[in-house]
Amino acid sequence: MGYYELPVGAVGVGTQPPEADGAELNYQAMPEGMSTFAMPEIPEPDVVAELLEARRLLDEVQSALSDYRAGDPPSLFELGQLDRDNLALVDQLLGEGEVSIVITGQSQTRIQESVLAGLWRVRYLDREGALLRDTLEVADIPGLVRQATFAAAVEHLLLPDAPLPEGVLNAPPLVAELDEKSLAYRPGVEPHVINLTLLPQTEQDLAFLDRLLGAGSVTILSRGYGNCRITSTQTRYVWWVQYFNSQDANILNTLEVTDVPAVACAAPEDIVDSAQRLHEIMEIYR
Known part of the structure; x- marks a missing residue:
């Protein structure tokens, strides 16, 4: 997984030269470990012929993307039941898109938009960073952002x-x-x-x-x-x-x-485009 980090000194407070008296301002640093855009690779059908669970789940995701309208509640898909190979196919087909989100608190949630706008990977972690829950969410923005911020x-x-x-x-x-x-x-x-x-x-x-x-x-x-x-x-x-x-x-x-x-947030027209793109991808495996 790639990472993207903006230099701390480029942000708002702290971008100006130091004060003449030597005083320095303290400001919040950029978070680390943000993922960046990466194009997915589409494996050949014979390579993934046995990975029925991942293909079935992505068909359901495609349907949810097609049905989604602005203001709808998110559609949630659990990934915890997938074995390593099926999960790897989901990872490979969805890739990493342009928006990354970190929610901190007593625990941490790390969210990465896929290359399909409006389809988000949401990972819930404990205080030590161990994965507690792994999901996909169809929404303009994951529900937790609106609910918890x-x-x-x-x-x-x-x-x-x-x-x-x-x-x-x-x-x-x-x-x-x-x-x-x-x-x-x-x-x-x-x-x-x-x-x-x-x-x-x-x-x-x-x-x-x-x-x-x-x-x-x-x-x-x-x-x-x-x-x-x-x-x-x-x-x-x-x-x-x-x-x-x-x-x-x-x-x-x-x-x-x-x-x-x-x-x-993912724009409505981009979510429509995502539904069409995922449909085209899944047609390869039918």
Whole structure:
């Protein structure tokens, strides 16, 4: 399995030169072990003639992709019952796509989109990293992302009573705006986006916002529209969304109020295309 890691120094807070007084800011590092896009290889029919369980499961997955419509609950398929050879065929046919997700907490969940948009591999791990459960999920985004991201998040974002740190100039109005929009947000409402790249934010402003919003449990890396890093905060419905160019320089830094940023989700037309592509693959084995 390949891995992809953006350099820590390219991200939001910490991208500016050090302060003249030598002070340094601490900010959350990028997660390690994110998987990247890899084209699958299609084995010849005679090679996999005996692997009926994998083929039967993928036929069911193809049907679920064909039936899926935006807003539908995810369709879930357990992989734990497959033996090594059948599981290897599933791995080989589905490959690794453009979106990787890590959910941390008392345990960890690692999610990898397949080369078929809208079809996700979801692995549940214990604290030591041992696999507890292995599944496939048909959805625009796996259900756990919507269910768990903000389950323990705070609802109000308020300025501290203490004086603001030196250099914090333009963050307070954004705090009020984020508090208002996050309280008003409901799933299905148009996202509210604050483009920090276009605002006169100091390094201290960004660090202050980072500390106030808190670090959430979900990190998403997407390569669908260039390199994009998406991280949840501890404030309900508030995400950092950051885009990088081919040199991994941060070119767009935003805060987005939504349940899940659209850039992380599979588009309906892409899921339709995935259903057709999987149908064509499985026709080879019929």
